Amino acid sequence: MWEHRAIYVAISPFYILFAVFGLFPIGFSLYLAFHKWDGIGIMTYNGFNNFKYMLTDAEFWQAVGNTFMIWIYSTIPMLFFALIIAFLLHAPFVKFRTLFRVGYFLPNVTSIVAVAIIFGALFANNYGFLNYLLQSVGLPVVEWMNAPWGIKVAISSMVVWRWTGYNAVIYLAGLQSIPQTLYEAAKIDGASAIQSFFRITIPMLRPVILFTVITSTIGGMQLFTEPQVLVGNDGGAGAAGMTIVLYLYRESFINNYFGYGAAVGWGMFLIIALFSIVNWKLVQGKSS
């Protein structure tokens, strides 16, 4: 019993802070979701109208679709490259490991404002660096910021650039925590490199992979700053860069539809929760 009491004390700071700084704001936004409010005037009860409107709102569903597309465009290359980088860095004969780690982690340290300025310059229609590269090898230029897919690629590449090194560092920490004795034992039993990769490395990395999939799902579904600074509050040409949180932000803080914004937030919370559970089951189920 004493043992348990100490554990509750250990985990309590999070729940106490959450009760004070989390529950009230969440409760308030739930209350708002059932009201009509412009932030200044009186709140009027609105029942489920905000939610009903959301279900038929084409802009909301476009934002959901955009968010998923950008998530796919960014997460798959990001985790794939991160795993490769981690494996290369983990090779026993690699020198200058610190240098590489710093180089790969650098994008994550850079502030988002700077990142936005740089990527704006990389993908710009007229004076952009990518178009300069395309031109110099004789290819036609791409109007990145006018094409729906171009905008999504630009936003995704910002995410990939910022977070690949971060995930690589996590994978590397995971690789380093696998006891070397397991590989030695497998070698003695005559296992090939490929066999020990799939029988030892991947299963031992499973919690780490699960971690990166879940965090990138949550992060990807909440994508906001990148599209906001790159294409503005309207999501760029054809609203192709409009993500769910950007939509929530615009409805709440630009259009002052606080009640509807809150409802969008709750719709989004449901989507993230469902999607995370699906991912969790998929990644956990793989090994067993």
Added chain:
Amino acid sequence: MATKHLKSLVLYTGLIGGMLISMFPFYWLIVMSTRTTSDIYKFPPQLWFGGELWNNITRVLQQIDFWGAFLNTLFVSGLVTILVLFFDSLAGFAFAKFEFPGKKWLFVLLLATMMVPSQLSLVPSFVLMATFGWVGSFKALIIPGMVNAFGIFWIRQYATESIPNDLLDAGRIDGCNFFRLYWNVALPILRPAFAFLGAFTFIGVWNDYLWPLIVLTDERKYTLQIALSQLNGLYNTDYAMVIAGTLLAVIPLIIMFLFISRQFISDIAAGAVKD
């Protein structure tokens, strides 16, 4: 022997190629900070250093209280990082290695809080800070951020794999209570995870923008990102100066990361796990 050479050729080509791509935008940031704003919009793009770095930096230091903001940011980021490391590792260790009634639901609740977008509660959070009288105070930045679900989740994942149950059982037999087990057994093993979580938290607080922008009202309490945003607002077109300021704000993080990298390398976990 030949295969080993081929292997290392492939390995280094991959690593260096990837790193060049990874570092190019950062390199370009440095290049742009040494140029004038009109250079930045030239086509073809300017890819080599100019001579304007000192000019740009001088203007940054004239326009904003850079060093004051620097010290504010250092204080807030450092304090939050220490608090997060302590509270997150304590809770993460408890979730990783102990059974207690309600554990499953408490953990699900913890994960669920990560899924609530912070933008959703921006307005109510501000109302709360105003009620507490914390608007304009560092308390509004430090106290809500001193323990977080992400770190608990990360430490739990790490602790589950890296802390051997045998070691905990041995500790229990020696009569260690929960906090002794945390302090003497878990803490040394968790140290590589600390370097990572600490760096991550520090960087996050250092670069945080939206929340400080809302709650910091007193200019003397501005953090770097907010002070830099003043540059952006006042001199909309002077991008070269903004970029130079951004570069100044990033350099301390890079120095810190260089320092933390050694902690990653010294792989304390492996040493502790060996029998």
